[in-house]
Amino acid sequence: MDLSTVDLTTAVGSVALPNPVMTASGTAGHGTELAPYVELSTLGAVVVKSLSPDPWAGNAAPRVHETPAGMLNSVGLQGPGVEAWLADDLPALQALGARIVVSIWGRSVDEYARAAAMLAAAPAEVIAVEVNLSCPNVESRGSMFAHSAAATTEAMAATAACNRPRWAKLSPNVTDLPSIAAAARAGGAEAVTLVNTLMGLLIDPDTRRPRLGNGGGGLSGPAIHPVAVRAVYETHAAHPDLPIIGVGGVASGADAAELLLAGASAVQVGTATFADPRAPARVLKELTEWMRRQPDQRLETIIGGAHD
Numbered sequence: 001m002d003l004s005t006v007d008l009t010t011a012v013g014s015v016a017l018p019n020p021v022m023t024a025s026g027t028a029g030h031g032t033e034l035a036p037y038v039e040l041s042t043l044g045a046v047v048v049k050s051l052s053p054d055p056w057a058g059n060a061a062p063r064v065h066e067t068p069a070g071m072l073n074s075v076g077l078q079g080p081g082v083e084a085w086l087a088d089d090l091p092a093l094q095a096l097g098a099r100i101v102v103s104i105w106g107r108s109v110d111e112y113a114r115a116a117a118m119l120a121a122a123p124a125e126v127i128a129v130e131v132n133l134s135c136p137n138v139e140s141r142g143s144m145f146a147h148s149a150a151a152t153t154e155a156m157a158a159t160a161a162c163n164r165p166r167w168a169k170l171s172p173n174v175t176d177l178p179s180i181a182a183a184a185r186a187g188g189a190e191a192v193t194l195v196n197t198l199m200g201l202l203i204d205p206d207t208r209r210p211r212l213g214n215g216g217g218g219l220s221g222p223a224i225h226p227v228a229v230r231a232v233y234e235t236h237a238a239h240p241d242l243p244i245i246g247v248g249g250v251a252s253g254a255d256a257a258e259l260l261l262a263g264a265s266a267v268q269v270g271t272a273t274f275a276d277p278r279a280p281a282r283v284l285k286e287l288t289e290w291m292r293r294q295p296d297q298r299l300e301t302i303i304g305g306a307h308d
Contacts, residue, residue: 006291007298010044012243012265013190015128015165017044017099020299021256021284024247024270025050025103025130025169028280030079031089032096037277041097043284044266048085048093050103050132053114055081060213065202070221070249070271072200074214077105077135082118094125103169105132108139109158116159129162131155131189134171134196146171146196149183156187167245169193172227178238191243193268194231198224221271225249229262236263236304251279253286260299261306 008019022045028034030049040046058078065072080088082104093100102119106112112131119129133146133155145151152168159166168184170177172195181192197218202211210216228248236244246259247268256267272279291297 005297006288007300008288008291010265010299010303012128012167012245013165015190017266019044019284020260020264020266021280021287022101022245022266022268023047023273023280024268025101025132026073026075027270027273030085032092034273034277034280035092035096038281039096040093041099043098043280045099045101045127046093047101047103047130047268048089049079050077050105050135051079051082051085051115052077052105052107053082053111053118055079055084062211062213063217065211065217067200067202067219067221067223069223070219071274072202072212072217072219073197074212074217076214077132082115086118086122090122090126094123098125100126101128101130101167102126103130103132104159104162105135106155107136109155112155113158113161116162119162119164122162122164126164128165128167128190129159130167130169130193131159132169132196133184134169144171144173146180147174149180152180152183153187156184156189160188165190167191167193169196171196172224172231172248173199177231178235181235181239181242185239185242191245191265192235193245193247194235194264195224195228195248198227220248222249222251225255225258229258232259232264233262233306237307240304240307250283253283253288253290256283256287257290257302260302261304263304263307265303
């Protein structure tokens with residue numbers, strides 16, 4: 001059957017996408033870093049590295065260490081801040097015809113509110129804002145916003161000033177993720193992105209010190225893919241009307257298909273780009289080929305198919 005028969009169009013809440021494959025925040029830079037390898041306009045969307053309202057230097061080096069099935073990172077959300085990103089990075093993404101999702105973060109509810117307000121006048125190419133709630137909450141002595149239902153709702157509600165659809169990026173490091181997802185929706189999230197990294201730590205036996213400059217970090221890559229699939233599956237079962245973006249160890253079309261069948265409406269490709277910067281385009285091609293082999297080649301019939 002011809003590839004033209006495959007219908008990959010999808011919707012994440014009110015956001016319509018030509019296909020479900022995006023980049024993941026934190027792994028594709030703040031702008032057009034992947035443009036030499038991937039035609040960014042062909043992806044569902046480009047999700048930029050998380051931005052705070054002010055410039056942020058990030059954590060001490062070393063920041064990344066390879067693991068047997070992925071990597072541990074503690075980059076620390078380094079970024080230029082929303083204002084500088086709007087002036088310096090956004091125009092190049094616009095010129096390439098990319099659909100853009102801006103990820104924001106903060107250490108306090110006020111910082112989330114400020115970052116969101118700065119995006120209120122962003123151009124139409126910024127189709128959504130992903131609110132990264134897996135960040136230290138200085139108002140609760142360092143616990144993550146996404147570890148508390150109340151803090152999740154409060155931080156999400158504070159971002160309404162961005163004047164566009166909001167997605168909540170949640171942490172897998174909780175005992176009841178569906179309840180946190182419900183709290184995000186209560187704060188105004190149209191969708192949830194599942195999942196961010198797992199907390200981890202590596203120690204160098206020779207130096208007897210942590211391998212990363214900040215101590216522990218976030219584990220990502222193939223090792224966490226089963227965790228992501230389960231998170232999506234259980235959250236979709238609990239909230240079948242809540243759109244989900246699946247992320248975690250997506251390195252092939254089959255990985256993407258798993259998350260879609262578990263209940264995701266779209267997926268993000270992250271750590272795989274470190275080994276292969278063409279990974280998002282390859283995942284899209286492989287997913288298209290997989291779809292061609294299905295009895296019904298419409299993505300809408302695949303989403304949540306594992307629950308049938």
